[in-house]
Amino acid sequence: xxxxxxxxxxxxxxxxxxxxxxxxxxxxxxxxxxxxxxxxxxxxxxxxxxxxxxxxxxxxxxxxxxxxxxxxxxxxxxxxxxxxxxxxxxxxxxxxxxxxxxxxxxxxxxxxxxxxxxxxxxxxxxxxxxxxxxxxxxxxxxxxxxxxxxxxxxxxxxxxxxxxxxxxxxxxxxxxxxxxxxxxxxxxxxxxxxxxxxxxxxxxxxxxxxxxxxxxxxxxxxxxxxxxxxxxxxxxxxxxxxxxxxxxxxxxxxxxx
Numbered sequence: 001x002x003x004x005x006x007x008x009x010x011x012x013x014x015x016x017x018x019x020x021x022x023x024x025x026x027x028x029x030x031x032x033x034x035x036x037x038x039x040x041x042x043x044x045x046x047x048x049x050x051x052x053x054x055x056x057x058x059x060x061x062x063x064x065x066x067x068x069x070x071x072x073x074x075x076x077x078x079x080x081x082x083x084x085x086x087x088x089x090x091x092x093x094x095x096x097x098x099x100x101x102x103x104x105x106x107x108x109x110x111x112x113x114x115x116x117x118x119x120x121x122x123x124x125x126x127x128x129x130x131x132x133x134x135x136x137x138x139x140x141x142x143x144x145x146x147x148x149x150x151x152x153x154x155x156x157x158x159x160x161x162x163x164x165x166x167x168x169x170x171x172x173x174x175x176x177x178x179x180x181x182x183x184x185x186x187x188x189x190x191x192x193x194x195x196x197x198x199x200x201x202x203x204x205x206x207x208x209x210x211x212x213x214x215x216x217x218x219x220x221x222x223x224x225x226x227x228x229x230x231x232x233x234x235x236x237x238x239x240x241x242x243x244x245x246x247x248x249x250x251x252x253x254x255x256x257x
Contacts, residue, residue: 014214018132019206022140025133032138039142043104044150051099051150052157058095059158060165062086067166079166080177081184087158088185088193089248094241095158096150097200100143101233105208108139109229112212113222121213136213140205147201148194155193188252196244200237207233 063083070079112135115121121131166172211229215221 015206015210018136018210018213019202021132022137022206022209025130025137026141028133032134035134035138036141039108039139040145042107043100043142043146046103046107047096047099047146047150048153050103051096051154054095054099055092055154055157056161058091059083059087059161062091062158063162063166064169067172078180078184079172080163081180081182083162083166084159084181085185085189087162088155089189090241090245092151092154092158093147093193093196093200094237095154096147096197097204097237098234100147100150100201101204101208101230101237104143104146105204105233106226106230108143108205109208109212109226110222112136112139112209113215113225116213116215117217117219117222131213136209139209140202143205143208144198144201147197147204151194151197155190186252188248192244192248192252196241199240199244203236203240204233207236 063079066083066086067079070082115135124131124134163174163177166177167174208229211225211232215225
C-alpha cells in the first residue's frame, strides 16, 4: 500500500539529488567545454529575441500602472524609481527564467527525453561515460550563464521602455524619472536581481534535465515530460522568488532608511 504523497517526495528527492550531482560534477574533469559553448549559443539564440520582445511591453505596463497609481496618490515624481525597482528586482529575472524555461528548457527536455527512450543514456553508462557529466552539466551551466547575461539586457530594455512610456504617455519629465530612480535604487537591487537570475537559470536547467532523463516510455512520454518540466519550473520559480524577496527585504535596508 503506497503512502499518499510518497511518489511526489521521491521525485522531489531525486530532483535535489540531480542538482547536487550537477554541482559536484561541474568541477570534475574532463570538462565538456565544446558542448557548453554549443548549448550556450543555442539557448541564447532561441531566447534573446523573445525575451527582449516580452520585456518592452512588460516594462511599459509596470510603468503605466505605477505612474497611474502614483498620480492618484500625488507622488508622481517617484514613478521612475518605483517602476525601475519593480522591473529590475522582480520582472527582469522572472521574464528571463520563464523564457529560458519555455524556449530552451523545453528543447533540452525533449532532446534528453528522446535520447533516454532510445536507450542512449544506458549505452553511455555501459561505455563508462556519465550522461550527467557529458550532457546535463553543460546544459545546466549554459542555462545559468545565459540567464545572468540576459537579465542585464532585460533590465536595460525594460527600464528604457518604462522611461519612454512614462515620458510620452503620462506627461512625466525625464529629470524627475531619473532623479527618483537615483533616490530610491541602490546597488544591492542589481545584485539580488543577478543572483535571482543565476538561481532561476540553474533551476530551469535542472528541472528540464531531470524530466528529460525520466520520461515515460514512448514519444507521448517525452511530450508529457516537456509539459511537466515547464509547469514545475514555473511553480518553483515563483516560490523561490517569494523566499528570496522576503529575505532581501529583511536583510537589506531601504535606501535612506
